[in-house]
Amino acid sequence: MQQYEKNHLDFVLNNAAECAVLLKSNGDFPIDKPGKLAAFGAGMRYTIKGGTGSGEVNSRFTYTIEEGLEQEGFEITSKSWLNQYDEVRAKAKKDFYKRVRKELKGNFLAIMGKTMREPEHNLTLSGEGDVAIYVLSRNSGEGSDREVVEGEVKLNNSEIRDILELNKRYQKFMLVLNVGGAVDLTPVMDVDNILLISQLGVNIGRVLADILVGKQNPSGKLTTTWAAWDQYSNEGTFGDWNETKYKEGIYVGYRYFDTFGKKALFPFGFGLSYTNFEVGETKVQAKASEIIVNTVVKNTGVCAGKEVVQVYLSKPTGKLDQPYQELVAFAKTNNLAAGEEQELQLTFDLQDVASYDEETASYILEVGDYLVRVGNSSVATKIAAVVSLDATVTCLKAKNCLGDPGFKDIKAPARNAEAVPAEAARLQILAAELQSQSVSYDSKYDIADQAKKMTDEELIYMGIGAFNPDAKMFSAVGNAGSHVAGAAGETTSQVKGVKPIIMADGPAGLRLCRTYFEDENGAHDASGKGSMPESVTDAMGPVVRFIANLVVGKTKVPKDAVIKEQSCTMIPIGTAIAQSFNYDLAKKFGDIVGTEMEMFGVHLWLAPALNIHRSILCGRNFEYYSEDPFVSGMMAAAITEGVQTHKGCGTTIKHYAANNAETNRYNNDSKVSERAMREIYLRGFGLCVRKTQPKAIMTSYNLLNGIHTAEHRGLIEDILRCEYGFKGIVMTDWILEMMADKNSINRIALSNEVAKAGGDLFMPGCKGDFNRMKAALEDGSLSREQLQINATRVLRMIDTLVG
Structure with a gap:
């Protein structure tokens, strides 16, 4: 391994915990040190480093979570279960490939994104120690969408049974989510410790080990709302073959949940830590359309960690309906020691979040009160200021150029005026002080x-x-x-x-290609696998693989070729x-x-x-x-x-x-x-x-x-x-x-x-x-x-x- 690889891998290893989200915690974790660990779930040996398709990287190596934990000193005591699961997995994979190849019908690129659902089984849970984890994994990728079925968006019966049993049986238990997207966790919400480790690359197991023993403190926040499937919007369509209707309009994600009163399991912007934080005194100023938020974050817990401050804006409803709130700024603290505090300044420009009025083809800020909310998630904020605009402003005169979808978007329900705390700042912005802009669409280009x-x-x-x-x-x-x-x-x-x-x-x-050779026609793959993602080639039958090799131009490696690396x-x-x-x-x-x-x-x-x-x-x-x-x-x-x-x-x-x-x-x-x-x-x-x-x-x-x-x-x-x-x-x-x-x-x-x-x-x-x-x-x-x-x-x- 070359020095640049070591440097880059070490950086990812030492910082990836910032990308992990602690969803639930009762204080059982972190544990004192590596020791006996009963570890279950597909993600232990079939770890997903990242999804399939063009996003795959041909790494020099890939460590499973099992291998990473063992490298960091954990003794995995559940080998019997893992070995038996290997057999279940092998049979399910064989059946999956057989079915996919039949469906393929010669079009090898149609296989992209096809992933196997988690198989059902009835394996006996066994493993020494007081600490256990279950690594639930889900894969997806380019070319195919996910489905609302068991073993995919939903947990299957085996997963639910095993997770709940482990939660009761072991003194300390954590559900670890090795997934690239949301899954419906409704059946296992009784679990007290849940970590979204996500898909962090080849050293994901070592990152998890660091988190389990507190060497790294997860400090991520959700960028997508996690909820029971029936709580997501069904206003628009998804998966129709010829067209997709975005009838939900601007009400996407938390904009929908917050505005229409839907309940999330874990809301947008949410994430816990091994320590606790307090977002203290907040001051808000306005300079023309620029809003400046100054606040103080203090670590009130017992270990070092990082916190994310988020600023949301609620716009007045007038000619245009509006979501309950939208994110306009965020900032992350340094790694604060217990008792340490840090001042943060966050800024945003009201004109950058102007709403688009199709009737006038303009971005506008409507007259009324704009509520500035400050907190550490979309559901944990306080109104820090009310910014009043005295008249409607046209920020940018544009033009409608994207066509008519053939329907009207859904509208937000009416909502009552919100009580504003007495300590919130009251700020005034004059419309006359804001600059309106126009756009010239008469493009003139010089020719070389x-x-x-x-x-x-x-x-x-x-x-x-x-x-x-x-x-x-x-x-x-x-x-x-x-x-x-x-x-x-x-x-x-x-x-x-x-x-x-x-x-x-x-x-x-x-x-x-990780290895290659060069000749008078250029550089060529030397691995014998070509440049296609392994998720595609692994599922191919011999005939389709032959056709695929013709497409990507697989080259035979000469005996005297000089093999070079590009990891x-x-x-x-x-x-x-x-x-x-x-x-x-x-x-x-x-x-x-x-x-x-x-x-x-x-x-x-x-x-x-x-x-x-x-x-x-x-x-x-x-x-x-x-x-x-x-x-x-x-x-x-x-x-x-x-x-x-x-x-x-x-x-x-x-x-x-x-x-x-x-x-x-x-x-x-x-x-x-x-x-x-x-x-x-x-x-x-x-x-x-x-x-x-x-x-x-x-x-x-x-x-x-x-x-x-x-x-x-x-x-x-x-x-x-x-x-x-x-x-x-x-x-x-x-x-x-x-x-x-x-x-x-x-x-x-x-x-x-x-x-x-x-x-x-x-x-x-x-x-x-x-x-x-x-x-x-x-x-x-x-x-x-x-x-x-x-x-x-x-x-x-x-x-x-x-x-």
């Missing part, structure tokens, strides 16, 4: 001389990912780079004097990073990725992903940060800032936008109102762009109100470039025609339409994409000028990243 001189064919190549124009059959699919083994794609090398931008998948680190660090999954509520920590995780990008010659990381946790059923939620757009945008900005401190390295924030399910993702039409899009699903992207200017943005597969996002000029030009001021390049997600559902009522996105909308790169690129653009150029439906504009942006990004 190099682009002006290019032939039509060269301009088309500039707008498509690298592919071999002479290739036959599957090898025409350019879903792997040639300059870096395992890279997801590159820009073209067909234009003389133009260097390629190398791209690698994410978002839990770089996904590259990449797996950082925690996106949801876990966000649970830290620590901007600086997220930035450091980005720095780790940026360091390895520099080492291995990767220019664009295809991450971070910041889609909203609209439903806990989305199979890809583990990659995403939160149900809240502010948290999502801030975490994406932090990761981007960390990566882009490295010369020649950039992020590609994704998936833009309204990509909140995996079901028929190529052809599904997201029906969303303009207000919901702007306030929920686009806000995080805008925040990240304005704060850190990521080098690239990737559009999503889905349609938005009848138009593919990748072909949507309103999304790409009007909102992203004109309103948000984005300066980078826009690329598609990896669009492969063979992956689309031929029976869907909606077609897939097309290269010529993407280029016409201002999309700079159609990825990964193939001869068919080239031919479509050429035909459109010849028939006049695609202009040479637009191709020159797109090529200019790509050329300038090459200058920035490659030199």
